[in-house]
Amino acid sequence: GAGVSQSPRYKVTKRGQDVALRCDPISGHVSLYWYRQALGQGPEFLTYFNYEAQQDKSGLPNDRFSAERPEGSISTLTIQRTEQRDSAMYRCASSATNGNFNNEQFFGPGTRLTVL
Amino acid sequence: LAKTTQPISMDSYEGQEVNITCSHNNIATNDYITWYQQFPSQGPRFIIQGYKTKVTNEVASLFIPADRKSSTLSLPRVSLSDTAVYYCLVGDMDSNYQLIWGAGTKLIIKP
Numbered sequence: 733g734a735g736v737s738q739s740p741r742y743k744v745t746k747r748g749q750d751v752a753l754r755c756d757p758i759s760g761h762v763s764l765y766w767y768r769q770a771l772g773q774g775p776e777f778l779t780y781f782n783y784e785a786q787q788d789k790s791g792l793p794n795d796r797f798s799a800e801r802p803e804g805s806i807s808t809l810t811i812q813r814t815e816q817r818d819s820a821m822y823r824c825a826s827s828a829t830n831g832n833f834n835n836e837q838f839f840g841p842g843t844r845l846t847v848l
Numbered sequence: 849l850a851k852t853t854q855p856i857s858m859d860s861y862e863g864q865e866v867n868i869t870c871s872h873n874n875i876a877t878n879d880y881i882t883w884y885q886q887f888p889s890q891g892p893r894f895i896i897q898g899y900k901t902k903v904t905n906e907v908a909s910l911f912i913p914a915d916r917k918s919s920t921l922s923l924p925r926v927s928l929s930d931t932a933v934y935y936c937l938v939g940d941m942d943s944n945y946q947l948i949w950g951a952g953t954k955l956i957i958k959p
Contacts, residue, residue: 736891767949772951773949773951774935774949774950774951774952775892775949776949777946777947777949788946791946823891825891833939833946833947834879834880834882834897834939836894836897837892837894838894839890839891839892839893840891841890841891842891
């Protein structure tokens with residue numbers, strides 16, 4: 733079956749522009765997670781949802797970052813007024829049951845964001 | 849802050865058994881130990897999870913001693929395709945049991 737998909741796979745933008753990154757989880761998966769991963773490091777938690785409710789956004793670096801999942805399926809991570817330090821791989825993951833990080837997470841291929 | 853410590857890198861050869869040990873001294877009573885594998889240019893992939901004693905699946909075995917302060921991932925008869933980064937994870941009870949990802953162990957398998 734289809735796994736987690738993310739789009740775009742690559743995004744190059746100029747400093748100051750807004751970007752929207754999309755995640756399409758595995759159908760029926762309740763929980764959706766956003767991570768950021770720097771080269772040579774493990775994923776860094778940003779935020780997660782159970783259904784459409786954002787449960788924890790403590791990992792969002794600042795108020796330029798926001799995420800939504802309005803219908804409990806597709807999610808969008810938005811970065812406003814991008815800065816060069818936002819350049820990273822952004823990964824999305826989903827899990828079948830809600831809220832417990834011990835549940836197996838299925839990761840997407842990621843979006844490589846480059847801010848010039 | 850729940851934290852895991854694992855070797856930064858390991859080398860081995862095809863056909864060998866590889867054991868990667870992780871320490872997690874502050875693991876919470878009700879937390880599990882989870883291992884993920886990540887190939888270059890891909891997202892992490894769940895390998896195995898356990899609470900105590902031994903867990904085995906088609907890919908690996910996980911050994912957890914009674915005090916649960918460490919765990920060992922065992923990969924039998926590795927091949928070149930097992931070259932990847934392996935992450936040992938436990939939840940952080942101070943952060944709603946988020947998984948705290950370190951840098952993992954970079955395993956390189958040689959012919």
